[in-house]
Amino acid sequence: MKKQKKWNEAVAPASINSFWKQLYRQRQLVLLALPAVILVFIFKYIPIYGILISFKDFNAAKGVWGSEWLNPLWKNFTTFFKNVNSQKIIWNTFKVGMMTLLFTFPTPIIFALLLNELKGKWYKKTVQTVSYIPHFISIVVICSMLNGFGSMTGMFNDVREFLGMARVNMNSGSAYFLWEYVGSAVWQGVGWGSIIYLAALSNVDTSLYDVANIDGANRWQKIIHIAWPTIKPTATIILIMNVGTVLNMDFTKILLMQNDTNRSALDVISTFVYQKGIVEGKFSYSTAVNLFLSAVCFALVFSTNMIVRKMDPENSLW
Amino acid sequence: MKKNAKQLAALALTGVITVSAQTSVFASENTQFDPNSVPELTMDVNTFTTAKDNGIELPELEGGTLKLKASIATYQMSSEGTQIQKLWQEAMEHYLGCKLEIEWQRTNSLDYLNNELVVLQSGALPDMATVSKGPAVNEYGNDGILLNLSDYMDYMKYYPEFMKETQGGEDYAKLEDGSMYYFMDGFYNPDNIQGAQSFTSFAYRFDLLKELGLQPATTLDEFTELCKTIKEKIDAGEISIQYPIINSTLDYGLQRGFVGIFHTWDCVYYNDGAWRFGPIEDNYREMLKYLNSLYEAGYIDPEFATADTNAATTKATTGVGALCPTLWSGSVQGWNDVMEEGQEWGLAFLPENPDYGTPWKWGSRQDGRSLNAGMGIYISSATEHPEYVVAMIDYQYSDEMINLMNWGVEGQTWSVSDDGTKIYSDDITSAEDPAVQSGNYGLTASGVCRTGMVFNPMDFNALLDVSAKSEPWWNPEDGYYVSKYWTETNRLGGVESISPYDRPPVAYLTPEESGQKAELAYEGTCDKRARELSVQFITGEMDIEDDDAWASYVEDIKSQTDTNFDDIIAMLNEKTVTPDNSQAETANE
Numbered sequence: 001m002k003k004q005k006k007w008n009e010a011v012a013p014a015s016i017n018s019f020w021k022q023l024y025r026q027r028q029l030v031l032l033a034l035p036a037v038i039l040v041f042i043f044k045y046i047p048i049y050g051i052l053i054s055f056k057d058f059n060a061a062k063g064v065w066g067s068e069w070l071n072p073l074w075k076n077f078t079t080f081f082k083n084v085n086s087q088k089i090i091w092n093t094f095k096v097g098m099m100t101l102l103f104t105f106p107t108p109i110i111f112a113l114l115l116n117e118l119k120g121k122w123y124k125k126t127v128q129t130v131s132y133i134p135h136f137i138s139i140v141v142i143c144s145m146l147n148g149f150g151s152m153t154g155m156f157n158d159v160r161e162f163l164g165m166a167r168v169n170m171n172s173g174s175a176y177f178l179w180e181y182v183g184s185a186v187w188q189g190v191g192w193g194s195i196i197y198l199a200a201l202s203n204v205d206t207s208l209y210d211v212a213n214i215d216g217a218n219r220w221q222k223i224i225h226i227a228w229p230t231i232k233p234t235a236t237i238i239l240i241m242n243v244g245t246v247l248n249m250d251f252t253k254i255l256l257m258q259n260d261t262n263r264s265a266l267d268v269i270s271t272f273v274y275q276k277g278i279v280e281g282k283f284s285y286s287t288a289v290n291l292f293l294s295a296v297c298f299a300l301v302f303s304t305n306m307i308v309r310k311m312d313p314e315n316s317l318w
Numbered sequence: 319m320k321k322n323a324k325q326l327a328a329l330a331l332t333g334v335i336t337v338s339a340q341t342s343v344f345a346s347e348n349t350q351f352d353p354n355s356v357p358e359l360t361m362d363v364n365t366f367t368t369a370k371d372n373g374i375e376l377p378e379l380e381g382g383t384l385k386l387k388a389s390i391a392t393y394q395m396s397s398e399g400t401q402i403q404k405l406w407q408e409a410m411e412h413y414l415g416c417k418l419e420i421e422w423q424r425t426n427s428l429d430y431l432n433n434e435l436v437v438l439q440s441g442a443l444p445d446m447a448t449v450s451k452g453p454a455v456n457e458y459g460n461d462g463i464l465l466n467l468s469d470y471m472d473y474m475k476y477y478p479e480f481m482k483e484t485q486g487g488e489d490y491a492k493l494e495d496g497s498m499y500y501f502m503d504g505f506y507n508p509d510n511i512q513g514a515q516s517f518t519s520f521a522y523r524f525d526l527l528k529e530l531g532l533q534p535a536t537t538l539d540e541f542t543e544l545c546k547t548i549k550e551k552i553d554a555g556e557i558s559i560q561y562p563i564i565n566s567t568l569d570y571g572l573q574r575g576f577v578g579i580f581h582t583w584d585c586v587y588y589n590d591g592a593w594r595f596g597p598i599e600d601n602y603r604e605m606l607k608y609l610n611s612l613y614e615a616g617y618i619d620p621e622f623a624t625a626d627t628n629a630a631t632t633k634a635t636t637g638v639g640a641l642c643p644t645l646w647s648g649s650v651q652g653w654n655d656v657m658e659e660g661q662e663w664g665l666a667f668l669p670e671n672p673d674y675g676t677p678w679k680w681g682s683r684q685d686g687r688s689l690n691a692g693m694g695i696y697i698s699s700a701t702e703h704p705e706y707v708v709a710m711i712d713y714q715y716s717d718e719m720i721n722l723m724n725w726g727v728e729g730q731t732w733s734v735s736d737d738g739t740k741i742y743s744d745d746i747t748s749a750e751d752p753a754v755q756s757g758n759y760g761l762t763a764s765g766v767c768r769t770g771m772v773f774n775p776m777d778f779n780a781l782l783d784v785s786a787k788s789e790p791w792w793n794p795e796d797g798y799y800v801s802k803y804w805t806e807t808n809r810l811g812g813v814e815s816i817s818p819y820d821r822p823p824v825a826y827l828t829p830e831e832s833g834q835k836a837e838l839a840y841e842g843t844c845d846k847r848a849r850e851l852s853v854q855f856i857t858g859e860m861d862i863e864d865d866d867a868w869a870s871y872v873e874d875i876k877s878q879t880d881t882n883f884d885d886i887i888a889m890l891n892e893k894t895v896t897p898d899n900s901q902a903e904t905a906n907e
Contacts, residue, residue, distance in 0.1 A: 058439070061441065061463045083880065144628055148628070169624055171621070260852075261623050261624055275846075279836070280842065285880075
């Protein structure tokens with residue numbers, strides 16, 4: 001114990017000094033990061049205190065601190081779990097979120113690896129640029145397109161007919177919703193999402209490919225042994241970050257895809273929060289429901305990071 | 319490095335292409351609105367009244383300048399820089415006897431609607447702001463962040479006149495304790511035209527009916543027969559449409575077109591002395607049985623509940639259907655503008671169900687001066703000069719300001735015709751789109767531009783003249799002719815067609831109770847669930863003849879609320895001020 005204390009006294013001041021020295025040495029980088037840190041602090045950390053209204057009977061005049069505490073504190077949470085639709089909404093949220101992650105996470109990686117294998121420079125650039133375009137289309141336009149494509153006379157049904165299948169109203173019910181939702185998310189995000197992987201791939205030491213060629217490696221082997229290991233750390237971090245937002249799906253898109261044949265089947269926590277908060281004006285209640293969602297997301301990020309740390313400690317976030 | 323630079327350039331180019339494509343769309347849309355395209359208007363404000371003339375003593379203002387922040391919703395066109403906005407400022411300065419420096423924050427109306435409660439929750443309010451969720455602001459008034467207008471009645475001259483003339487009178491405008499936290503939106507209907515806004519007529523392909531020797535229906539039986547005939551013609555290949563009936567929007571279900579015919583409603587409403595939730599009424603079930611019979615017979619487009627407005631417009635204009643029971647006023651004209659030559663949609667008043675009598679219309683206006691609780695203006699309790707702000711908003715309800723905002727300046731934008739009625743200048747009436755041209759002046763009646771402190775009273779006659787479009791109509795006495803939606807639904811329906819939904823009594827509710835009512839109101843949880851389940855009855859997925867299925871439907875809807883459904887209805891009946899709530903006991907039993 002005494003030894004430990006002596007060690008702290010001897011080492012700690014030195015490490016603090018070295019910390020500040022290091023900070024000073026890297027002052028340009030620190031300055032570069034400062035605006036982002038301030039921005040995140042102001043807009044992401046300070047508002048966190050607002051979650052208190054989940055436990056309060058929020059009154060705008062009294063403010064967050066001055067409003068009365070609910071009795072019991074978890075009243076809003078019990079109201080949600082007692083809601084006849086809560087189980088279905090939670091299940092829908094997981095289903096849509098997981099399906100989206102399952103398809104939107106690997107596709108940019110695959111796309112980037114394929115682009116990396118293209119030799120024709122002009123063709124490669126054209127494909128790459130064209131793939132970014134869907135990212136810039138507004139979600140309202142996307143949903144209107146989906147509504148048109150999924151109608152009885154729409155493009156999706158033209159394809160079905162070409163394949164010998166019967167025409168169906170794909171906008172009716174929830175049978176085709178997931179495919180349309182996930183498919184359009186992949187279409188919109190595959191090009192844009194590949195940018196970060198292409199940037200990582202541009203750092204591959206070309207001599208590795210030369211060596212692989214001499215050794216007679218085929219394309220597949222080069223992808224597996226050179227390209228993939230290069231982007232793996234990036235992919236791992238993106239995966240952990242995506243898991244954190246997996247349940248915060250694009251609720252605008254779901255709202256726009258809902259109609260009188262599928263509304264309850266498509267309801268997720270975000271649309272429920274919108275309904276209760278914005279439409280019905282129950283802010284404390286909707287904050288509580290969203291807090292529940294955030295807690296689950298946090299647990300997911302924590303678990304994913306833990307798994308990654310066990311499997312590949314170098315690539316975990318902490 | 320060079321490679322990355324090229325990648326960035328390509329990316330930037332993609333962004334530029336997309337942004338410029340969007341900009342060009344907006345630019346082309348905006349080119350029709352140009353406040354600089356109209357001549358300058360001049361007016362002698364000295365002919366206008368002043369607060370002093372009205373006996374209103376405003377306190378001394380330091381420096382003689384009133385500085386305010388105002389947050390308003392804008393519609394298709396901003397009032398900034400318009401001639402009427404300029405004159406509004408002059409008239410207002412003359413009335414208040416001071417210089418005005420208003421910092422306007424203008425927000426698109428849809429964004430405004432979505433964010434206004436969030437702004438109120440934040441407590442950081444401008445001096446005055448538009449409200450489009452009316453009664454919801456009372457909660458913030460109770461909390462003390464909004465000005466209690468009843469404490470400033472001495473600074474009002476014109477708004478109290480609107481309060482008196484509105485159905486329900488002062489009870490309507492004030493809360494139970496006499497407080498009031500926002501100026502309600504005013505409406506001036508000098509000729510007592512109690513027409514409806516929408517869903518009060520069915521649209522028919524007039525060209526097709528004429529070709530087949532048919533005519534629009536006046537009764538529900540005639541309507542069924544008409545559908546049957548059209549279906550037979552389709553099946554026989556005599557006409558090229560696909561279904562007799564199509565829907566026009568996702569925002570309102572097909573049911574909205576028929577509820578008035580069956581004397582019920584598709585959300586909570588007041589009828590026969592009690593609050594009711596329409597979708598669980600027997601009348602509503604009768605309506606669903608009727609719609610189910612139409613669907614089973616193949617008369618209704620199977621996509622009636624899934625086609626959005628774009629898809630529905632395409633269906634209407636490319637010959638998919640011949641009848642449309644759900645339509646906003648003006649939509650028929652919009653469709654006809656893009657129809658092939660010789661094809662024409664037209665309107666006829668709702669067909670009558672003899673079991674219920676005259677069908678009900680939606681959105682009808684009260685006569686004379688009236689207030690609408692749904693929208694208005696609130697004032698922050700933190701505003702420095704509340705007396706001035708109250709007097710300013712109140713002045714917007716004066717005849718001279720209503721006239722200025724809606725008609726403009728006599729001799730320049732309007733004149734009096736030989737029969738004594740006001741008419742707009744040729745510059746406006748002969749424009750390709752009079753609504754746009756009047757919007758360029760900043761006239762509120764244009765419907766595309768709201769000037770001054772939004773919302774301020776609209777003059778119905780001006781609105782009808784300039785923004786209501788003429789559409790083809792039919793009725794059994796006059797045959798085919800051209801007229802306007804508001805006028806025709808007033809004339810053909812008469813007073814007995816006014817829906818009880820349009821004239822609810824006053825109910826004093828606490829914020830929590832308002833939240834409970836919102837669950838049963840249009841777009842509330844119960845309304846959405848009812849619409850979803852109703853579709854299953856219409857399509858036959860659930861059997862509307864099966865009493866157990868109906869009981870299960872009612873139970874499902876009632877289970878959607880966070881508190882007990884029946885208690886909410888009971889609470890509404892209990893809190894209703896007028897008329898006598900003793901009749902409430904039988905409702906929704």
